[in-house]
Amino acid sequence: MQKTTILVLEDDIQLSDTIKQFLEYSGYMVYPAYDASQAKDILYEKSIDLMLLDVKVPHQNGFDFLQERRDSGDTTPAIFVTSLNAVDDVTQIINTRLLSFRIILRLRIKFETKYN
Numbered sequence: 001m002q003k004t005t006i007l008v009l010e011d012d013i014q015l016s017d018t019i020k021q022f023l024e025y026s027g028y029m030v031y032p033a034y035d036a037s038q039a040k041d042i043l044y045e046k047s048i049d050l051m052l053l054d055v056k057v058p059h060q061n062g063f064d065f066l067q068e069r070r071d072s073g074d075t076t077p078a079i080f081v082t083s084l085n086a087v088d089d090v091t092q093i094i095n096t097r098l099l100s101f102r103i104i105l106r107l108r109i110k111f112e113t114k115y116n
Contacts, residue, residue, distance in 0.1 A: 036060035
């Protein structure tokens with residue numbers, strides 16, 4: 001069975017690595033991107049089931065990145081994960097139970113819509 005694929009667009013390398021390790025441990029195939037250009041390259045080359053997007057990333061902010069994807073017809077589910085340099089926000093991002101729940105929910109919606 002093919003693993004569910006997740007693009008992680010996060011320019012903070014340490015946070016990106018933490019998210020990647022957690023998701024891989026949870027059974028997902030993870031493609032990290034540290035800027036919007038890298039993310040676009042990955043989306044061109046790979047089939048992605050879910051995008052985890054930071055807001056402030058080099059070359060294009062996460063909101064504009066997602067809008068561009070939507071304008072091109074890409075309906076891949078997306079979740080914004082951003083710290084915006086605040087300790088409370090980082091705590092929320094690293095709350096793995098919350099992140100797991102949000103990922104499972106978005107993927108379930110995607111696959112139910114696709115196959116129903």
